[in-house]
Amino acid sequence: MRVVALGATATLALTAAAACGSDEADGDGKTITFVAAEYSDKTEPYWQDLVSRFEKANPGLKVDLQVISWDDIDGHVQNLVLNDKAPDLLNLNKFADFAEDGLLYKAGDVLPKEVLDDFIPSFAESSKFEGEQYGLPFIASARLLFYNKDLFAKAKISEPPKTWDELKEAAKKISDLPGDAIGYGLPLGPEEAQGEFQIWINSNGGHWVDDQGNWTIDSPENLETLQFLKSMVDEGLTQPNPAKTDRADVIEAFAAGRIGMIRGLPQTHNNIADQGNKFEYGIAPNPVAEEGMEPSTLGVQDYLMAFDNGKGAQETLRKFLTFFYQEENYSKFITTEGFLPTTQSASEALSDDEKMKPFVEALPQAKFYPVTDPKWTAVDGAVKQQIGKAVQGTDPKKVLEQLQKTAEG
Amino acid sequence: MTATSKTVPASAATGVGKAGGPPTGKPGAGRPSPGRGKRPGTDHPLTPLLWLGPALLLIAGVVLWPVVEMVLTSVREVSRAGVIRGWAGLENFEALFDEPDLVPVLIRTLIWVVGVVGVTLLISLGLAQLLNARFPGRKLVRWAMIVPWAASVVMTAIVWRWILDFFHGMGNTILLDLGLIDAPRDWLGEPGLAWLWLMWVAVFVSLPFTTYVLLAGLQTIPGDVYEAAQVDGASRWRTYRTITLPLLKPAVLVATVINVINVFNSFPIIWAMTRGGPGHDTDTTTTFMFKLLRLDKEVGQSAAMAVLNFLMIVVMVLFYLKAVRWKEVD
Numbered sequence: 005m006r007v008v009a010l011g012a013t014a015t016l017a018l019t020a021a022a023a024c025g026s027d028e029a030d031g032d033g034k035t036i037t038f039v040a041a042e043y044s045d046k047t048e049p050y051w052q053d054l055v056s057r058f059e060k061a062n063p064g065l066k067v068d069l070q071v072i073s074w075d076d077i078d079g080h081v082q083n084l085v086l087n088d089k090a091p092d093l094l095n096l097n098k099f100a101d102f103a104e105d106g107l108l109y110k111a112g113d114v115l116p117k118e119v120l121d122d123f124i125p126s127f128a129e130s131s132k133f134e135g136e137q138y139g140l141p142f143i144a145s146a147r148l149l150f151y152n153k154d155l156f157a158k159a160k161i162s163e164p165p166k167t168w169d170e171l172k173e174a175a176k177k178i179s180d181l182p183g184d185a186i187g188y189g190l191p192l193g194p195e196e197a198q199g200e201f202q203i204w205i206n207s208n209g210g211h212w213v214d215d216q217g218n219w220t221i222d223s224p225e226n227l228e229t230l231q232f233l234k235s236m237v238d239e240g241l242t243q244p245n246p247a248k249t250d251r252a253d254v255i256e257a258f259a260a261g262r263i264g265m266i267r268g269l270p271q272t273h274n275n276i277a278d279q280g281n282k283f284e285y286g287i288a289p290n291p292v293a294e295e296g297m298e299p300s301t302l303g304v305q306d307y308l309m310a311f312d313n314g315k316g317a318q319e320t321l322r323k324f325l326t327f328f329y330q331e332e333n334y335s336k337f338i339t340t341e342g343f344l345p346t347t348q349s350a351s352e353a354l355s356d357d358e359k360m361k362p363f364v365e366a367l368p369q370a371k372f373y374p375v376t377d378p379k380w381t382a383v384d385g386a387v388k389q390q391i392g393k394a395v396q397g398t399d400p401k402k403v404l405e406q407l408q409k410t411a412e413g
Numbered sequence: 414m415t416a417t418s419k420t421v422p423a424s425a426a427t428g429v430g431k432a433g434g435p436p437t438g439k440p441g442a443g444r445p446s447p448g449r450g451k452r453p454g455t456d457h458p459l460t461p462l463l464w465l466g467p468a469l470l471l472i473a474g475v476v477l478w479p480v481v482e483m484v485l486t487s488v489r490e491v492s493r494a495g496v497i498r499g500w501a502g503l504e505n506f507e508a509l510f511d512e513p514d515l516v517p518v519l520i521r522t523l524i525w526v527v528g529v530v531g532v533t534l535l536i537s538l539g540l541a542q543l544l545n546a547r548f549p550g551r552k553l554v555r556w557a558m559i560v561p562w563a564a565s566v567v568m569t570a571i572v573w574r575w576i577l578d579f580f581h582g583m584g585n586t587i588l589l590d591l592g593l594i595d596a597p598r599d600w601l602g603e604p605g606l607a608w609l610w611l612m613w614v615a616v617f618v619s620l621p622f623t624t625y626v627l628l629a630g631l632q633t634i635p636g637d638v639y640e641a642a643q644v645d646g647a648s649r650w651r652t653y654r655t656i657t658l659p660l661l662k663p664a665v666l667v668a669t670v671i672n673v674i675n676v677f678n679s680f681p682i683i684w685a686m687t688r689g690g691p692g693h694d695t696d697t698t699t700t701f702m703f704k705l706l707r708l709d710k711e712v713g714q715s716a717a718m719a720v721l722n723f724l725m726i727v728v729m730v731l732f733y734l735k736a737v738r739w740k741e742v743d
Binding site for chain 1: 491492493494495496497513579580596597598599601602603607687688690691692693694704706707708709710711712
């Protein structure tokens with residue numbers, strides 16, 4: 005009741021605010037609203053600067069910017085749409101729901117051809133819904149194995165693991181060290197359980213969907229993966245209670261030198277630096293289930309998407325988006341936030357960054373979330389709440405079957 | 414508009430004036446001769462409405478309207494993007510009852526409410542007795558009792574969350590140093606333990622209010638009743654059982670009802686400390702409802718859960734009031 009009541013109050017406030025603010029702007033489409041996700045505390049200053057430079061260069065056009073934390077943005081956007089106040093431009097990690105409801109402009113409607121052609125093809129491909137591109141590739145990220153070289157040396161492990169068996173062996177040696185070092189940090193808590201789980205299933209040849217897009221969550225490979233993870237947990241090679249541990253927790257603990265191995269992303273470098281670079285660490289490809297399999301990485305892609313709110317803002321959107329995707333503006337966002345670019349021009353400009361290199365090199369083998377399927381939103385939410393329990397008491401098979409049901413339901 | 418709103422309070426004001434003393438015979442605003450037998454304030458049947466109006470509007474706006482909206486949403490189909498696709502009939506409720514986690518969550522909610530309110534009442538009865546006794550420093554103790562109440566619940570919950578944190582928590586450090594445990598424990602990660610810690614924090618923040626309600630109740634019990642009991646030679650325990658407790662009943666009742674509602678709806682403690690996890694192991698219906706909305710993005714199902722919550726709290730309160738026969742106590 006509280007939530008709905010809160011929602012209702014928020015709605016009231018929003019309606020009131022919108023009623024006051026948009027009178028003069030609504031008709032001509034010269035003002036656009038832009039809801040952006042907050043990647044770090046540098047996000048808002050970046051957008052404010054970009055918007056003010058855009059408005060200076062295009063007198064009469066206006067961008068109403070709102071930067072929202074990742075924790076709240078989903079609910080916020082759902083609330084806006086529910087109350088017919090959808091933003092004109094949105095930055096989020098999914099787009100297919102909105103495309104399915106017919107709310108979005110096609111990419112070609114709001115971007116000139118030269119920008120469309122600049123997107124790296126694999127990213128453009130995963131921005132399509134039913135064959136049409138709606139999402140605008142925004143940033144990319146990848147996950148690789150980070151390992152603590154000091155702990156590895158102490159445990160007399162000569163090189164990073166290449167297979168699951170080697171990883172388990174290494175985790176065991178590290179857990180057996182005197183002190184409370186943890187072998188492998190396994191974050192299956194709600195923050196990013198879907199990411200950690202996908203890295204594991206991919207390295208066993210499994211995935212959420214098959215090539216035809218049919219859901220295969222309860223496949224034998226995925227069950228085998230869960231059973232392997234469960235054995236790691238049962239043998240005490242991970243931190244206790246993976247179901248509750250969030251990714252941020254293990255990254256912080258790794259950065260403090262307390263964990264042997266975790267999956268990290270480009271920004272993990274910064275987390276380690278923030279805690280004073282207390283140890284030597286290395287980055288390695290994700291270990292595979294059996295020798296001879298090709299290592300893969302989890303590719304994560306976020307999007308921009310333009311809403312067709314029927315107020316003729318298409319031209320303003322096109323101008324703003326073209327401005328943002330100019331190489332120097334776009335590269336600045338990528339380097340400020342420490343992500344990987346989704347455009348070819350920015351990739352070339354950023355290709356000589358040492359810390360980014362392993363990630364850029366891993367991208368061609370990246371597997372993505374099945375974001376082009378609108379059902380992914382439901383699966384994502386369910387995985388976050390349930391997958392951790394599968395290594396901690398609940399029968400893994402039952403969990404996978406339940407998730408499969410959510411995906412197909 | 415302004416004219417009427419000016420004249421009405423004027424006539425009502427004279428009405429109030431009349432109530433104090435004998436009728437003066439002066440004409441009320443604009444009326445030549447008010448009926449002598451009539452009570453003040455009844456000169457126009459709609460006058461009371463003008464006084465009640467703002468309050469009624471407020472209630473309609475912040476209580477009734479959200480309830481209506483909630484019920485409407487629970488029978489609507491809302492897409493995950495937030496588009497209302499049409500009416501859903503009872504589908505949202507059917508989907509909700511199909512959730513395998515619903516029944517465990519309901520059972521947990523019951524344990525949560527009974528456990529927290531029960532323990533709170535027991536401890537508060539003792540604390541109220543203590544604060545009612547005379548001893549040096551009583552003022553200080555009474556003052557200290559208010560602190561958990563004055564501090565924000567979210568703040569208290571977050572402080573406890575960090576005390577109990579597996580990687581960085583002070584709790585583990587202290588217990589390890591004292592040699593009470595030999596390896597750090599994940600206090601909020603093991604469902605059973607987490608549950609106990611959540612309940613402890615819920616009890617902790619409920620104690621001040623409950624204690625003060627009971628203390629106020631204790632202070633209304635006249636001293637001569639106790640004197641009479643003493644003269645009759647009643648033991649202390651007997652006195653407490655047959656005099657204090659029955660006379661404290663109204664205070665206990667108020668404390669229970671308010672606590673039941675509070676604890677049942679309690680969101681910040683659970684959310685700040687465990688987010689209802691691992692899995693749904695520390696969810697109550699309130700956090701479950703929030704997860705349906707935020708993680709599963711099922712607006713309709715979440716609203717259905719809200720309706721269920723609403724009905725449960727109404728039934729609980731009615732049941733409790735009937736059980737203790739509210740009217741007799743009055």
